[in-house]
Amino acid sequence: RAPKTWSYLGKHGEVLDSRKSSIYQKRPRFSVFGVGPYSFAPWKVAISGLYKSFRFVVVPPIDNRPVMVDDTCYAIPCQTQHEAVLLQQLLNSKPTQEFLKSLVFIDSKRPITVDVLKRISFTEVARRLGKRAELLAIAKQGHIRTGKDYQLPLVMESSSLYE
Known part of the structure; x- marks a missing residue:
C-alpha cells in the first residue's frame, strides 16, 4: 500500500x-503514535511539549496537504486559517501565558502536558480579550467542539455554551 x-x-x-x-x-x-482523524485537519495550532516556553504556532497545510507533527507536540485541529489564527491568539495571550506559568514546572523533562493544556478555557480567555463573539461564531460553524475525536480537547466547556 x-x-x-x-x-x-x-x-x-x-x-x-x-x-x-x-x-x-x-x-x-x-x-506510529498519536495519529487519528485530528491528524488530518488542514490547519493546526501546535506547541512542543519539550520546550521551556509557551509559544503556540499555526501550522498551515503545505501543497494543500496537512502537516503532521511528531509525538512530542500537541496540536489542536482546525478547519480554517481564521480558526487557527484565533486560537493561536487566545493561546499566546497574556491571560493564557500567565495561567500556564502558574501551572507548569519549567524544569520538568516535558513541561507542557496534555493535562495542563486541557485546563485552558477558550471561552474565558476569549471573554477577557473581547473575542468571545468571534469564538462563538466559529463554534457555531461546527469547527470548534468537544469530543474524543480530538487528540487535544482544549475546549473544556459544555457544547451548550456555543448554542
Whole structure:
C-alpha cells in the first residue's frame, strides 16, 4: 500500500531500532503514535511539549496537504486559517501565558502536558480579550467542539455554551 514508506523505513531501520525510549519497547518495529482523524485537519495550532516556553504556532497545510507533527507536540485541529489564527491568539495571550506559568514546572523533562493544556478555557480567555463573539461564531460553524475525536480537547466547556 505504501511502498515508498516501507522502503524508507527499511533503509533507516537500524537507526530507528537504536532509539532508546521505552515507548518503542515491546511494540511493532515501526510503530506510529498519536495519529487519528485530528491528524488530518488542514490547519493546526501546535506547541512542543519539550520546550521551556509557551509559544503556540499555526501550522498551515503545505501543497494543500496537512502537516503532521511528531509525538512530542500537541496540536489542536482546525478547519480554517481564521480558526487557527484565533486560537493561536487566545493561546499566546497574556491571560493564557500567565495561567500556564502558574501551572507548569519549567524544569520538568516535558513541561507542557496534555493535562495542563486541557485546563485552558477558550471561552474565558476569549471573554477577557473581547473575542468571545468571534469564538462563538466559529463554534457555531461546527469547527470548534468537544469530543474524543480530538487528540487535544482544549475546549473544556459544555457544547451548550456555543448554542
